[in-house]
Amino acid sequence: MEMNSVQSGSVRVLQLAGRFDAYETPKVTTWLDGNLKPDDARIVVNLKGVNFVDSTALSTLVQAMKRARQNQGDCRLCEVQQPVRIILELTRLDKAFEIYSDEAAAARSFAD
Amino acid sequence: MQSDTLAEVLASERGRFGALAAAWLENGADALGLSLRQRPGALWSRNPQAHPTLRVPIMLGRDVQGDLWIDGPVSAGNNARLRADAEMISALLHREEEVQSITSDLVEAQDQLLALYDLNRTLGHHLSARDSLADLAAQTARMMRCDRAFAGLLDGDALSVLVQHPADVSQPEELRRFFLRAAASLGAVTLSESNPEREHDVPRHALVVTARLRNGQRVGMGWSRVEDAPFGSPDMKLAQALVAQAGVRVESAMMYESSLSQTRISTELELARRIQQRLLPVESPVIAGVEIAARTQPAYEMGGDFYDHIEAPNRPVMFCLGDVSGKGLGAASLMSVTRTAIRTHSRYMSEASPAAVLNRTNEDLDQDLNRAGMFTTVFCGQYEPTTGLLTYSNAGHSPVIYCTADGACHMLEAEQPPLGILSELSCSDTALTMQPGDVLVVASDGLPEASNTDGEMLGYARFMEAINHSIGRPALDILEHLLSCVRDFSGAAAQSDDQTLIILKRTH
Numbered sequence: 273m274e275m276n277s278v279q280s281g282s283v284r285v286l287q288l289a290g291r292f293d294a295y296e297t298p299k300v301t302t303w304l305d306g307n308l309k310p311d312d313a314r315i316v317v318n319l320k321g322v323n324f325v326d327s328t329a330l331s332t333l334v335q336a337m338k339r340a341r342q343n344q345g346d347c348r349l350c351e352v353q354q355p356v357r358i359i360l361e362l363t364r365l366d367k368a369f370e371i372y373s374d375e376a377a378a379a380r381s382f383a384d
Numbered sequence: 385m386q387s388d389t390l391a392e393v394l395a396s397e398r399g400r401f402g403a404l405a406a407a408w409l410e411n412g413a414d415a416l417g418l419s420l421r422q423r424p425g426a427l428w429s430r431n432p433q434a435h436p437t438l439r440v441p442i443m444l445g446r447d448v449q450g451d452l453w454i455d456g457p458v459s460a461g462n463n464a465r466l467r468a469d470a471e472m473i474s475a476l477l478h479r480e481e482e483v484q485s486i487t488s489d490l491v492e493a494q495d496q497l498l499a500l501y502d503l504n505r506t507l508g509h510h511l512s513a514r515d516s517l518a519d520l521a522a523q524t525a526r527m528m529r530c531d532r533a534f535a536g537l538l539d540g541d542a543l544s545v546l547v548q549h550p551a552d553v554s555q556p557e558e559l560r561r562f563f564l565r566a567a568a569s570l571g572a573v574t575l576s577e578s579n580p581e582r583e584h585d586v587p588r589h590a591l592v593v594t595a596r597l598r599n600g601q602r603v604g605m606g607w608s609r610v611e612d613a614p615f616g617s618p619d620m621k622l623a624q625a626l627v628a629q630a631g632v633r634v635e636s637a638m639m640y641e642s643s644l645s646q647t648r649i650s651t652e653l654e655l656a657r658r659i660q661q662r663l664l665p666v667e668s669p670v671i672a673g674v675e676i677a678a679r680t681q682p683a684y685e686m687g688g689d690f691y692d693h694i695e696a697p698n699r700p701v702m703f704c705l706g707d708v709s710g711k712g713l714g715a716a717s718l719m720s721v722t723r724t725a726i727r728t729h730s731r732y733m734s735e736a737s738p739a740a741v742l743n744r745t746n747e748d749l750d751q752d753l754n755r756a757g758m759f760t761t762v763f764c765g766q767y768e769p770t771t772g773l774l775t776y777s778n779a780g781h782s783p784v785i786y787c788t789a790d791g792a793c794h795m796l797e798a799e800q801p802p803l804g805i806l807s808e809l810s811c812s813d814t815a816l817t818m819q820p821g822d823v824l825v826v827a828s829d830g831l832p833e834a835s836n837t838d839g840e841m842l843g844y845a846r847f848m849e850a851i852n853h854s855i856g857r858p859a860l861d862i863l864e865h866l867l868s869c870v871r872d873f874s875g876a877a878a879q880s881d882d883q884t885l886i887i888l889k890r891t892h
Contacts, residue, residue, distance in 0.1 A: 326833050327707075327833060334709070334802075338754060338805075359782070362782040362795060363780040363798050363802065364798040364799060364802075367801050368801040
């Protein structure tokens with residue numbers, strides 16, 4: 273899986289591509305540990321290039337969302353592709369995450 | 385050192401000296417006398433008033449031990465004979481002293497052997513590293529002919545263990561410095577002049593030796609004594625052998641302690657695993673018109689998956705399958721809490737429908753799950769035998785698959801996210817009427833996500849295909865078939881997640 277970290281306005285964005293599964297989650301967890309700060313816990317995960325997530329990956333995203341919200345921030349998703357969207361819908365995690373069509377919209381949502 | 389060997393030889397060999405005297409008296413002397421330095425000697429005489437006419441010293445090295453004398457004719461012959469006798473006695477004294485020295489060495493060696501025997505006898509005892517060192521310090525002091533001994537473990541520059549024999553005679557900081565000096569000097573150092581401690585102007589000598597252990601720590605031992613002579617090379621060799629012995633004992637003690645603690649942990653894990661296994665239902669409930677089969681296979685000693693069925697008067701049996709995020713002990717302890725909450729609500733809520741139980745359980749556990757950074761997916765269902773009505777509610781659980789008797793299968797989506805995500809869940813009950821031959825499969829994600837040795841996942845499609853192939857069989861056969869498909873696919877790959885399955889089949 274490829275990982276790319278960019279800044280969109282005042283929000284940090286993690287762009288992922290490839291299979292997001294148990295083998296890849298340690299890298300993502302490390303990134304989240306470094307970017308979810310007590311005073312600024314606003315992040316976006318761009319899943320444009322992700323065609324598969326397993327339960328460990330979902331669990332990592334949920335934990336990031338919970339940690340961010342505990343610090344008055346959030347972990348929002350964007351550009352969720354169909355295979356991943358199906359999984360999110362099956363588990364109704366689409367109701368738990370805020371999901372946006374693109375990175376700019378997700379970043380802008382923090383300003384609202 | 386002044387010795388009184390002549391007096392000892394005289395006492396033990398008086399008969400031989402008597403024979404020597406008799407020979408002199410036979411040859412014209414009136415008396416043979418042996419004078420000692422500080423005590424009465426011996427006199428063989430026919431004349432009580434005898435006095436020396438010829439006198440020769442008896443030497444032991446440079447030490448004059450006494451005189452041999454005669455009262456008799458003064459002649460060159462008698463003088464030479466008396467001198468020869470005195471030299472013979474001197475030679476005897478030398479041999480005597482050698483015998484004494486060898487005897488003393490033998491006694492000491494035997495004492496050391498006995499000490500070594502004691503040391504080895506305690507080697508098999510399961511002592512801690514500290515107790516082993518204390519034991520060694522006490523036992524080796526005697527072998528090193530020292531009145532003090534100390535031993536310790538050096539972790540870098542710090543002393544993690546220090547024992548002294550006798551206890552607390554020296555400052556720990558001073559001993560730590562001794563160990564560090566020894567460690568810096570190829571493992572051994574002798575100290576005497578630099579030691580400020582003096583007793584009666586005789587210096588206290590110390591010998592300190594250290595050895596490196598396999599874990600990088602150093603074991604050190606030191607001995608000290610008050611004596612004129614400093615420690616020599618044999619002392620150093622013995623000390624190094626003793627420290628090597630100390631190293632073996634400390635490492636063995638550390639390994640024993642570590643294996644003891646591992647055994648304790650694995651015993652506790654085994655106990656926890658048994659408790660968890662006993663929490664799971666042993667037998668499936670008997671419900672008219674349906675077969676139920678269920679099983680769980682944890683990936684580790686403890687699992688985060690659970691299944692349960694709860695019977696209560698005047699309401700249909702509630703069955704559920706849950707999966708706590710994460711694996712191992714943390715997931716297992718949250719699993720127990722979740723299971724208990726679901727059981728309690730299923731039994732005691734007045735309107736215990738699947739949705740009501742899930743909403744209430746989420747209320748109870750939301751804070752705990754949040755604090756732990758975890759969540760739990762749960763599927764709950766009730767089957768009403770008289771109507772064939774299946775009522776269920778699903779909080780984030782997948783896969784749940786419903787197959788009709790003709791083999792058409794579809795996934796039952798969750799209505800709400802898992803427990804522990806939202807502070808309030810609004811699960812609602814869904815009802816469907818099961819027809820004879822219809823099958824409900826509730827599985828944990830560890831089944832479709834099982835991987836083979838190439839890292840390839842079984843996937844939902846293959847899992848559903850396996851269900852489809854076995855749909856006509858009894859519930860237990862379907863369960864066995866699905867588990868064996870997953871096992872065959874995984875091959876030699878280790879199971880990485882818990883695998884749990886409930887099959888509910890309407891028979892008539």
